[in-house]
Amino acid sequence: MRTAVTGLAVALPGVDDPRRLLAPxxxxxxxxxxxxxxxxxxxRFKDRATRVGLHLACAxxxxxxxxxxGELTVPGDRIGVVVSSNLGNADTVCRAVATIAEESTGGLSPMDIPNASSxxxxxxxxxxxxxxxPNLTVCNGITSGLDAVRWADLLLRSGRAEHLLVIGVEPDNEVTRRLVGGPVADGGAALVLGRHGDGGGTAAPRALLGPSVRAEGLAAAAARLAQAAPGPRLWLTPDxxxxxxxxxxxxxxDHGESSGALGVLQCATAVGWFAEGRPGPVYALLGGKGPDGxxxxxxxxxxHAS
Known part of the structure; x- marks a missing residue:
């Protein structure tokens, strides 16, 4: 069984089509x-990352x-959600901490408290x-977006759901800029994954997931990925x-720091590549130092032949 991308959304300033991710x-x-x-x-009372995440989910x-x-065309109990966001509600958490320090817990807004949930x-x-x-959030540093896609794939293969919505989103605000040292992408991408040939929706597959790897460092991951799926046409990597x-x-x-949204945006970029009639495979690669980093x-x- 292959896992297919059966739906897609991109939401970045000036970019709502995956093909535009291939351009500056x-x-x-x-x-x-x-x-x-x-x-x-x-x-009204949702933080920026949640609002954009809801936008991406709908699209x-x-x-x-x-x-x-606005109505589901399939049973909702067979659709799961996996979100990747490292910075999503950092502004809410920092605001809550500052309020408690200055006014105690009595100063917290009851409308804001739910937004502090990870x-x-x-x-x-x-x-x-x-x-x-199934419903979960992955907050795993630089690899978070690709990890979210991998977890969604595992949930599909285990039969826990028939469709998985994967959202990668980060907000741009004063808190997130301080944390990463510069502008944040302020948006992200979402994928719908389903079993190949059994998507259950009206859209044809946009891409098929291939092998995934973990390694110590980008170079080792690149070598392992090239061995697992030879013949790449495009590499998507920060290095x-x-x-x-x-x-x-x-x-x-050049879209800004994407953090937890980057891996999902890379997958969306691959879909844009295929939409222009270009061949695959496309490699998405992220990481840092350390075991399985x-x-x-x-x-x-x-x-593509399965």
Whole structure:
């Protein structure tokens, strides 16, 4: 069984199509406005990452044919959610800590407290769209986005769900800028994954997941990935120095620090690559130092032999 990308959404300033991820980031583009897609109702007390996550969920589920006019087209108990976000509610948590230090817990707003949950994006997505399958958040540093895709793949293969919504999202605000030392991408991407040939939606597969690897460092992960799925056409990695043989590579760095959203954005970029009729496989590669500190994933074009 192959796992397929059956739905997709991208939400970055000036970018709402995966093919545009292959081009330089537009300058001066306005921030994503979730209310323009899903309406203002229910967004008032949500943090920025949750609002954009809800936007991405709606767009990706609709693209996969699982959501039509705000109503699910399949049973919600067979749709799970995996979110990747390292910085998502850091502003809420820091604000709460500052309030407690100055005023004690009595100063906390009851409308703000739920946003301090580490699973707030995934849980709010499930509540709003009626998704009653497995629900979790991955907060695992630089590899978090690819780890979220891998966990979603495992949930599908184990039969825990028929569809998995994977969201990678990060907000740009004063707190997140302090944490990473510069601008954050302020958005992300979402994928809907399903079993190949059994997607259950109206959309055709956009890409097929191939082998995934873990290794100590990017170079080791690149070598292991190239061995597992030979013949790459494109490498997606923040460090082109590890790309073997001078193959084409993209980093997505000009969109800003993507942190936990980066791995999901890399998968979306692969879908954009295939949408332009280019061959695969495409390699997504992320990581740092330490045992199992780097992760890699190969993606194949739709119709690739299983």
């Amino acid at each position: 980031a537009p300058s001066g583009a306005p921030a994503v406005d979730p209310a323009a897609l899903i309406g203002k109702k229910g967004l 990706a589920l609709t693209d996969a044919g699982l959501l039509d006019g 699973n707030i994006i995934a849980s709010e997505t499930a509540i709003r769209y009626g998704l009653r399958g 082109p120095a590890v790309v073997p043989g001078g193959a084409e590579s993209r980093s997505l760095a 780097a992760a890699g994933l190969a993606l194949d074009a739709p119709g």
